[in-house]
Amino acid sequence: MAILSKEEAKKILEKVVGFSKADGIEANLNGNDGGNIRYARNSVSTSGEDSNVNLTVQSYVGKKVGSASINEFDDASLEKVVRRAEELSRLAPENPEFMEPLPQQTYGAEAKTFIESTAKITPEYRAQAAADSIIPASKKEITAAGFLEDGRGFSSLMNSKGAFAYNKSTGVDFTVTMRSNDGTGSGWVARNFNDVNKLNTAEASAIAMEKALRSRDAKAIEPGKYTVILEPNAAADLLGLMLFSMNARQADEGRSFLSKKGGGTKLGEKIVDERVNIYTDPWNEEVPTGNWAGNGLPRKKMDLIKNGTVANMIYDRYWASQKNTEATPFPGNRIMDGGNASIEDMIKDTKKGVLVTRFWYIRAVDPQTLLYTGLTRDGTFYIENGKIKHPIKNFRFNESPVIMLNNLETLGKQMRVASGGGPGGGGSSLIPAMKIRDFTFSSLSDAV
Amino acid sequence: MKRRDFIQLAGLSAGAMALPFSGFAQEVDIAHMLTPLLDTAQKKQLADVALNTAKGLGASYTDVRIGRYLNQFVTTREKKVQGVTNTESFGVGIRVIANGTWGFAASNNVTPDGIKKTTERAVAIAKANSKFQKEPVKLAATPSYGEVNWKTPIVKNGFEVPVKDKVDLLLAANAKALEKGASFVNSIMFLVNEQKYFASSEGSYIDQDVHRTWPNFQVSMVDRQSGQFKTRAAFSAPVGMGYEYLDGKAEDKIQGPGGIILYNKSYDMIEDATMAAEQAKQMIEAKSVEPGKYDLMLEPSHLWLTIHESVGHPTELDRVLGYEANFAGTSFLTLDKWQSKKFKFGSDIVNIMADKTQIGSLGNVGYDDEGVKCKSWELIKDGVLVNYQAIRDQVNIIGQKESHGCCYSQSWSDVQFQRMANVSLQPGKQSLTPDQMVAGIEKGIYIVKDGSFSIDQQRYNFQFGGVLFFEIKNGKIEGMLKDVAYQANTNEFWNSCTQICDERDYRLNGAFNDGKGQPSQSNAVSHGSATARFNGVNVINTGRTI
Numbered sequence: 001m002a003i004l005s006k007e008e009a010k011k012i013l014e015k016v017v018g019f020s021k022a023d024g025i026e027a028n029l030n031g032n033d034g035g036n037i038r039y040a041r042n043s044v045s046t047s048g049e050d051s052n053v054n055l056t057v058q059s060y061v062g063k064k065v066g067s068a069s070i071n072e073f074d075d076a077s078l079e080k081v082v083r084r085a086e087e088l089s090r091l092a093p094e095n096p097e098f099m100e101p102l103p104q105q106t107y108g109a110e111a112k113t114f115i116e117s118t119a120k121i122t123p124e125y126r127a128q129a130a131a132d133s134i135i136p137a138s139k140k141e142i143t144a145a146g147f148l149e150d151g152r153g154f155s156s157l158m159n160s161k162g163a164f165a166y167n168k169s170t171g172v173d174f175t176v177t178m179r180s181n182d183g184t185g186s187g188w189v190a191r192n193f194n195d196v197n198k199l200n201t202a203e204a205s206a207i208a209m210e211k212a213l214r215s216r217d218a219k220a221i222e223p224g225k226y227t228v229i230l231e232p233n234a235a236a237d238l239l240g241l242m243l244f245s246m247n248a249r250q251a252d253e254g255r256s257f258l259s260k261k262g263g264g265t266k267l268g269e270k271i272v273d274e275r276v277n278i279y280t281d282p283w284n285e286e287v288p289t290g291n292w293a294g295n296g297l298p299r300k301k302m303d304l305i306k307n308g309t310v311a312n313m314i315y316d317r318y319w320a321s322q323k324n325t326e327a328t329p330f331p332g333n334r335i336m337d338g339g340n341a342s343i344e345d346m347i348k349d350t351k352k353g354v355l356v357t358r359f360w361y362i363r364a365v366d367p368q369t370l371l372y373t374g375l376t377r378d379g380t381f382y383i384e385n386g387k388i389k390h391p392i393k394n395f396r397f398n399e400s401p402v403i404m405l406n407n408l409e410t411l412g413k414q415m416r417v418a419s420g421g422g423p424g425g426g427g428s429s430l431i432p433a434m435k436i437r438d439f440t441f442s443s444l445s446d447a448v
Numbered sequence: 449m450k451r452r453d454f455i456q457l458a459g460l461s462a463g464a465m466a467l468p469f470s471g472f473a474q475e476v477d478i479a480h481m482l483t484p485l486l487d488t489a490q491k492k493q494l495a496d497v498a499l500n501t502a503k504g505l506g507a508s509y510t511d512v513r514i515g516r517y518l519n520q521f522v523t524t525r526e527k528k529v530q531g532v533t534n535t536e537s538f539g540v541g542i543r544v545i546a547n548g549t550w551g552f553a554a555s556n557n558v559t560p561d562g563i564k565k566t567t568e569r570a571v572a573i574a575k576a577n578s579k580f581q582k583e584p585v586k587l588a589a590t591p592s593y594g595e596v597n598w599k600t601p602i603v604k605n606g607f608e609v610p611v612k613d614k615v616d617l618l619l620a621a622n623a624k625a626l627e628k629g630a631s632f633v634n635s636i637m638f639l640v641n642e643q644k645y646f647a648s649s650e651g652s653y654i655d656q657d658v659h660r661t662w663p664n665f666q667v668s669m670v671d672r673q674s675g676q677f678k679t680r681a682a683f684s685a686p687v688g689m690g691y692e693y694l695d696g697k698a699e700d701k702i703q704g705p706g707g708i709i710l711y712n713k714s715y716d717m718i719e720d721a722t723m724a725a726e727q728a729k730q731m732i733e734a735k736s737v738e739p740g741k742y743d744l745m746l747e748p749s750h751l752w753l754t755i756h757e758s759v760g761h762p763t764e765l766d767r768v769l770g771y772e773a774n775f776a777g778t779s780f781l782t783l784d785k786w787q788s789k790k791f792k793f794g795s796d797i798v799n800i801m802a803d804k805t806q807i808g809s810l811g812n813v814g815y816d817d818e819g820v821k822c823k824s825w826e827l828i829k830d831g832v833l834v835n836y837q838a839i840r841d842q843v844n845i846i847g848q849k850e851s852h853g854c855c856y857s858q859s860w861s862d863v864q865f866q867r868m869a870n871v872s873l874q875p876g877k878q879s880l881t882p883d884q885m886v887a888g889i890e891k892g893i894y895i896v897k898d899g900s901f902s903i904d905q906q907r908y909n910f911q912f913g914g915v916l917f918f919e920i921k922n923g924k925i926e927g928m929l930k931d932v933a934y935q936a937n938t939n940e941f942w943n944s945c946t947q948i949c950d951e952r953d954y955r956l957n958g959a960f961n962d963g964k965g966q967p968s969q970s971n972a973v974s975h976g977s978a979t980a981r982f983n984g985v986n987v988i989n990t991g992r993t994i
Contacts, residue, residue, distance in 0.1 A: 068476065123577075183782075253670065255679075394904060447905050
């Protein structure tokens with residue numbers, strides 16, 4: 001039941017819309033099947049599967065909105081959920097920011113988000129994928145802890161104004177932390193794909209094991225400002241926080257890093273190095289995503305940062321109507337242009353610096369400057385005269401992605417990374433490795 | 449795709465607050481929420497289907513959780529109601545041990561047939577995984593309790609309070625803040641009711657009704673001229689109480705140093721919103737801190753988070769053993785430190801208890817999610833590490849025979865595992881008030897309410913911000929500071945604890961949505977303390993220009 005075809009979803013939604021007696025109705029029908037396996041101490045710890053389909057109905061009378069949901073789909077249940085939403089709408093307080101549903105929309109081609117092989121993952125596949133990671137670790141005095149999560153799902157929307165949208169997708173997320181048995185070394189790797197055939201847990205695990213062994217017996221170096229080479233996962237974490245803060249309303253209200261002293265916003269202004277180009281594109285082959293956003297707006301290719309300049313902010317439909325501008329579909333992926341340099345090339349080109357595998361526990365310190373703090377983790381190395389000299393103890397940083405992107409030295413090759421929230425949950429990003437000067441490390445951590 | 453842990457009801461606005469929200473939840477009306485779905489006898493009958501099915505398939509242990517999880521959120525901003533959402537998530541989670549390995553499956557089909565199929569899936573998963581199992585599961589014995597029940601001792605069920613009353617309260621609080629010059633206000637009322645039925649193959653049938661309440665707001669002040677903005681969060685605490693928490697009784701108000709009003713067992717939201725607007729203005733005008741070493745005086749609405757991150761998490765045995773190595777991390781409190789019986793975690797006055805029984809706390813239940821009766825126990829005694837937090841399949845590893853009773857799952861659809869109990873710093877034994885503490889500090893900062901927080905994966909190095917920062921000079925509060933964060937090593941920090949106010953100042957605060965595990969699950973946990981002093985802590989200045 002969990003994965004309905006476009007036609008099956010449409011049939012149910014047409015019935016739902018047909019039952020409406022309110023001023024209008026919008027219905028979302030979504031479903032997913034998921035599975036996961038978790039291991040630690042070189043042994044499987046937990047695993048499970050789940051499945052769910054859910055219909056949420058939003059009815060409105062004037063600016064009063066009621067919503068109700070159900071997971072049964074016979075005609076009587078469908079009518080019941082519509083009546084319940086209508087009843088709730090009459091009782092609801094008026095929402096002055098309510099926007100009527102969108103009229104019929106034209107969506108671009110469906111991106112290749114659903115891959116049959118991923119949809120067919122079995123518990124046996126998951127157990128084998130874990131074994132391919134655990135067995136090599138246990139042969140090398142290393143302890144593996146990892147997590148594999150896969151899912152297939154669909155989402156669909158129909159409203160009384162004539163809009164209908166449907167998308168289905170699959171995803172698989174894999175992360176593993178390899179720790180040397182003496183507790184002095186740790187390595188990590190992450191993989192995120194729509195197509196499980198691209199995932200090789202043995203290959204990924206080998207990289208994490210290599211990092212665990214190479215990071216043993218790290219030396220302490222003084223905190224301060226360093227040139228850093230950020231692997232794509234590290235760069236993406238900080239970058240993502242900036243991209244999720246590009247809300248237009250916040251900027252207009254004066255409570256965003258995009259708000260300007262004295263009033264107004266930084267839209268159209270250069271805020272970072274001119275080599276920085278960040279955009280969203282649902283049809284990118286590496287990070288395909290749905291061709292419509294949750295509110296039914298068609299997604300398209302759209303610049304966020306163009307040549308270092310703020311090209312677009314994110315307007316919800318209400319705020320766009322207040323500002324006489326177009327609403328922005330929430331991006332389903334984020335892509336930053338990279339360069340040709342490999343990590344090795346960047347290391348060769350560095351006199352003194354720090355190679356960062358990943359960051360951890362990043363939290364906002366000041367939303368006004370986008371200052372964040374967090375730590376390096378699972379493989380941090382000192383670079384001297386073009387070579388990795390030795391592993392170093394982890395650092396705490398206090399840095400803003402805006403300052404970081406102003407201190408850009410070199411852009412490296414892109415890699416697909418998960419944006420968080422499980423397979424497909426937060427969308428995926430295509431982010432390059434990058435070399436940054438004067439990155440602020442403020443203290444040392446003894447953590448391995 | 450599998451499940452969303454959080455939904456941001458307020459979109460991406462500055463005041464957006466992340467809320468735990470099961471992906472399986474249905475939106476329902478309040479009348480439905482107040483109507484019981486199944487009685488205890490029906491739940492027992494259904495649970496027995498799983499227990500018998502699993503036994504027939506060769507499982508050596510089974511537990512069943514039939515759960516109904518109700519949430520209500522009322523959200524507003526300024527003069528507008530943004531949303532009233534009622535959700536229900538109802539289903540069954542079945543956990544088995546087969547071939548010495550755990551298997552888990554869940555379904556929202558709570559019928560004998562649905563339960564039978566779900567049990568079969570759980571056993572099949574256990575068997576598939578047992579192929580690579582290295583350590584067979586060993587469960588500590590727990591008594592069979594028969595048919596028992598437990599209920600949060602609430603006075604007023606928040607779900608029975610009309611939505612209009614909640615909307616009126618939130619809008620009245622917003623109005624007060626706006627009247628005092630606030631630029632923006634977001635406010636929320638968040639109610640949780642977990643109706644959970646647990647049954648195990650060992651003969652326990654436990655029916656529990658758990659309530660939690662959290663009123664909250666964020667008052668923002670924007671100064672367009674200087675381009676600055678500051679946000680003052682509510683001084684409320686999420687609590688394991690009913691709607692009586694909103695009574696704002698006079699005896700629960702505390703006059704703190706610096707002219708602030710703090711709250712104990714009930715909360716006055718309107719009064720707090722009024723103060724928030726005034727303080728947000730002062731936060732903008734405050735002096736930027738001079739970095740350096742300060743004696744920190746940490747108020748319970750702030751200190752709870754430092755306790756949570758630097759004591760609560762590193763004393764979780766699953767982290768110590770490596771079960772969380774790939775996500776939350778491990779712990780610096782390794783077994784050898786505990787075995788030595790003399791590892792000085794903190795100074796002699798530091799006594800820290802884990803607890804699931806404190807009334808009004810978020811962690812308070814009668815039995816945990818694997819049927820173990822809850823209790824309290826010592827973690828740090830006179831500064832020394834004496835125990836961890838552990839559940840049935842872990843305690844054998846530390847040579848103990850009894851689970852600590854801190855197993856929890858956020859929903860029927862997620863597998864239960866070790867979660868943090870309430871972890872609280874015990875009040876000082878000497879008579880001491882916060883005002884007396886201020887009088888003894890030459891160069892210090894008094895920090896109120898939790899702010900920014902970050903700690904490494906073994907819980908050594910941390911950095912915390914706050915909301916209000918008052919400079920203390922020669923025994924007196926001088927004025928407000930801004931751009932303050934402190935960094936320390938957990939072990940050095942707790943050994944620098946020189947004073948703790950007495951029990952008159954002891955209060956609870958806590959986290960409504962502490963995340964852990966893969967897939968991530970949310971846990972609600974309280975932390976109590978009295979105001980405490982830490983000498984010579986490193987303070988940094990977080991001001992920047994972009």
